[in-house]
Amino acid sequence: MTSAERQAALEAIAAEVKSCTRCRLHAGRIKAVPGEGHPDTEVVFVGEGPGQNEDRAGRPFVGRAGDLLVRMLGTVGWKRDEVFITNVVKCRPPDNRDPEPDEIEACRPYLERQLAVIDPALIVTLGRHSMGRFIPGAKISQIHGTTRPVDPSTGASSAMVFAMYHPAAALRSSDVERQSFEDAAAIPVALLDARRRRAELARAVPAPATPPGDTNAPLTAGSMPAASLESTTTNAAPEAPTLF
Numbered sequence: 001m002t003s004a005e006r007q008a009a010l011e012a013i014a015a016e017v018k019s020c021t022r023c024r025l026h027a028g029r030i031k032a033v034p035g036e037g038h039p040d041t042e043v044v045f046v047g048e049g050p051g052q053n054e055d056r057a058g059r060p061f062v063g064r065a066g067d068l069l070v071r072m073l074g075t076v077g078w079k080r081d082e083v084f085i086t087n088v089v090k091c092r093p094p095d096n097r098d099p100e101p102d103e104i105e106a107c108r109p110y111l112e113r114q115l116a117v118i119d120p121a122l123i124v125t126l127g128r129h130s131m132g133r134f135i136p137g138a139k140i141s142q143i144h145g146t147t148r149p150v151d152p153s154t155g156a157s158s159a160m161v162f163a164m165y166h167p168a169a170a171l172r173s174s175d176v177e178r179q180s181f182e183d184a185a186a187i188p189v190a191l192l193d194a195r196r197r198r199a200e201l202a203r204a205v206p207a208p209a210t211p212p213g214d215t216n217a218p219l220t221a222g223s224m225p226a227a228s229l230e231s232t233t234t235n236a237a238p239e240a241p242t243l244f
C-alpha cells in the first residue's frame with residue numbers, strides 16, 4: 001500500500017466513524033474523534049476515549065493530557081504528527097466515565113482497521129482500557145514500561161505493544177508522572193526491539209514473490225535496510241530512532 005493509499009484508507013475509516021451510531025456514545029457526542037497522525041508511521045498511540053476538549057475539537061489528546069503526551073514525545077525527539085494517535089472508543093463517554101466493555105467492543109472494528117492500514121511496529125497503550133485491549137487481564141501498575149507481542153487479531157499483523165499510564169493519570173499524580181516520563185524514555189528502545197522482531201518474523205515467513213521492477217511492492221520489515229534497524233542521532237534524544 002502506498003502512502004497515499006494508506007491516507008485515503010484512514011480518511012475513509014474516519015468518515016465512517018463520524019457518522020457511526022453503533023453504540024450509545026454517539027448520542028452525547030459533539031464530534032467523533034477518529035484519530036490522526038502520519039499514515040506511514042511505525043508507532044501508534046492508543047488512548048481510552050475522547051474527553052471534553054477532544055469532543056469539541058474532533059481531535060485526540062488536545063487538552064492538558066495531550067500537552068503532556070506531546071512533552072513526553074518531545075523528550076525522545078518525536079513530534080505528534082510523526083506518530084498516529086487514536087482511542088479505543090471514538091466518541092466521548094458522558095462525564096468522562098470509563099468506556100463500557102460493550103462500547104469498546106462496538107468500536108473495536110475501527111481500531112482494528114486503522115491498525116491494519118498503518119501496520120505499526122509498535123503500539124503504545126495509554127491507560128488500562130487501552131492496555132486491556134492488547135494485554136487482557138494485565139495490571140498496568142505491574143507492566144507499564146514493558147513490551148509484549150501483539151495478537152494479530154487486533155489488526156496489527158506483527159507489532160509489539162508497550163504499556164504506559166494514561167497522561168491524565170500522570171496529571172493527577174507526580175509519582176505517575178515521573179514513571180510516565182521514565183517509560184516514555186524507553187519507547188525508542190521498544191521500537192528498535194519491535195523492528196528486530198518484525199524482521200525476524202519476516203525472515204521466517206518469506207514475502208510473496210513480486211515481479212521485477214514492481215515499485216509498488218510493499219516494504220516489509222525483512223526488506224528494510226540493515227542500517228534502518230540501528231539507532232539514529234537526533235538533537236533531543238541521541239538514542240531515538242527516526243520514524244520514517
Ligand code: SF4
Nearest residue numbers: 020022023026091107
Ligand atoms: S464510540 Fe465507536 S462504536 Fe460507538 S458510536 Fe462512536 S464510533 Fe461508533
